[in-house]
Amino acid sequence: MIQSICVDHFRGIENVVLNDLHRISIITGKNNTGKSTLLEAVFFLLDHMAVDSFLNLNAFRGVAVAGAQNIWEPLFYRMDSHTPIRIGIKTEEKEYVLECQRDDSYLPNTNMLLPENKMAKFRETTKEMFSLKFNYASMDYKEEGHFFLDKEGGVLREIKTNREGNELESGMIARYLHSSIARMTDYLVDEIGRLELADQKNVVIDVLRLLDPEIEDIRTIAQQGNIQLYIRVKDKWIPLQYAGDGTIKILNICLAIMEHRDSVVLIDEIESGLHYSVYHNLWKYIGQLCEENNCQLLATTHSKEIIEALFASEKEICQQSCIYTMYDHMGKKYVRRMSIEEAENASQRLGMELR
C-alpha cells in the first residue's frame, strides 16, 4: 500500500508531499489546487511503461493533439520542460521513483524498430521534437530510457534496464478513473467476462442494486459479432449503455477495485454521476472490496455529502480512511491531512470547510 507520495514539477504542482496515506484516501480542495494532477502523477509513475500513458494523460484532460509541445510540455510544471519532473511513492516495502527531463540531443539508436528509410525522416523530425529522458527505480531495479515521437505524433520508447536481457520488472499497477468515466464501457466487458468465468459477479450485482434495486443480473452477450454488456431488469435484458451514468460509474469503481488486487485505484471526482443517497452504501462496498482485494483507493471529491457519508461509515472503514485537503497559498501548494475523526470534528464542531 502506498504510504507517501511526493511530486515535483509535474503539471500544476511545483512540489507536494502526502504522508501517511490510508487504504482509502480522499483528496479535497478548491479548483486548480492540484487534486487531479496528483492522481495523474501517481498514475504516470505506475503506468509509465505504457507508451500510451502520455496519450491517456492528455485524453483525461480532453486533449487529443500530437507533438512534443502538446504531449511532453504539459507534463512539466508551468510547461517548463527544462526543469525535471520527479514523482516518488513509498509503500511498506518499496520506494518507486520516476524522473523525467527534456533531452534535446537524443536521437534514437539504429536498433530501434524502425525501417532505415523512415529513420532518416525520423531523425529530422526529432530535431524539432525533443525527447523525454526518464529514469525509473524501484529499489535495486532500474530503468533508463527515452520516450520520443514519430512524425505522426505516436509515442515510441527506448529502454534499458539493469536486468539481464533488458528484462522489465512488473511493478505495482494503477487504474485511473477520470471524472467523465461514466460512459466508457468497452473494457468493462472483459472484466465482467472474467467475473462470469470465476462465478464472482454477485458482488457487482449487489453494488449495482444500490442504484437500482430492480437490477437482477449483468451479463456479456454477443450480438452480430459484438460482445456487449447487458443488465437484466424485471426479466428484460437491456444494454448497459442505456443505464444511467451512475450505474456505469459504480460498475467502473467496483470492477477497478476487484481487478486491481494489491494495487491502487485512482478516482477523480468519485461523486460525479452518483446521487447522494447511495454514498453511505457506496463506502460500505468500497471499504469491503478494498479490504478483500488489498486495494488502495485515492479519490478526489468536491462533495460534502460524500465526505459526511464517510464519517457515518462503519468504524473499520473510518479507521482505514483519511482526508487530505490541498491548498494554494502564496504560489505554493500545501496539504492538510486529517483522520476521519479529526475531519468530522473539524466539519461538525469547528465549522471548517473540508471540500
Added chain:
Amino acid sequence: MKSVLICEGQTDATLLQYYLRKALQWNDVKDRQKQNHAIKSGTGSSRLLEKNGNELTITASGGSSKIPETMRLVLERIRAASASLEEIYDRIVIITDRDDKLAETNMICQIKSCLAEVNAAIDLRGQQWCSCSIETKLGFTVPIEVLVLVIPYEGEGAIETFLLNAIAAASPYDKQIIDECVRLVENVDPEKRYLVKRRDIVKAKYDVYFSIRTPVNQFAERQKMLYDIPWEQYDKINDGFQQLAELG
C-alpha cells in the same frame, strides 16, 4: 477578516446580534452553506454575520463556565487551519457577565490558560484588545487579537443589568421604575423560596421591568422582547460596545 464573538447564553447572543445589525450595520449571511461553517459551541447556536467582506460568528457557549470550552474550539480551528488561512479567526471577543468581583480576573485567567495550551503568550487585560500569535499545525504563525468584555462595567450583574443600566441612564422616568423593580425583587422573597441564585435574581429584575414596559409581551421569549427596544439609541450600550466597532 474573520472574527468570533463568544458569549454566555442566548439572551446575550440575541442582544449582540441585534446591536451589531442595528448599530454597526452587520448583516446576516444568507448562504446556508456558509452559515454551516460557523463554529459550533456547546449550545450548538451560532450565527454568522457579514459586513464589507468581513465575517463575524456569534456563538453562545451555554454559560460562563463553558466559555473556555468554546475558546478551545476556536483555537483548535485556528490551529487546524489550512495554509490559505481562510478558516482563521483573526479576532476573538469574549463577553461575559460580572457575576462577582472576581469575574473579570477569573475569565482572563481562564482565557490565558486556553491560549497557553497552544503556546500563545499574551498580556491579556479586560476591556481592551490584546495581541498574541498562534502557530498552526502546518507551521504558519498567525497573529490574533483577543478582547474580553466583562459587563456591566460598573458593579456586579449580567447583561440584563447592563441593559437596565443603559435604560436608566437614558431616562429618569424609566430609572425610577427600574429602581422600584430592583427594590421589589430584592425584598419580595425574604425567605428565599424562589429567588436564590444570583443569576435568577438578575433575570427577575429584568423581567419585572419589562413586564411593566411591555406587558403584552411579558410571556414572550426574552429574546423577542429585546428586539422591541432600540438599543442602538442608548449611550451606555454604545459606550460599552464601542470596541465591537473595530470588528469590521
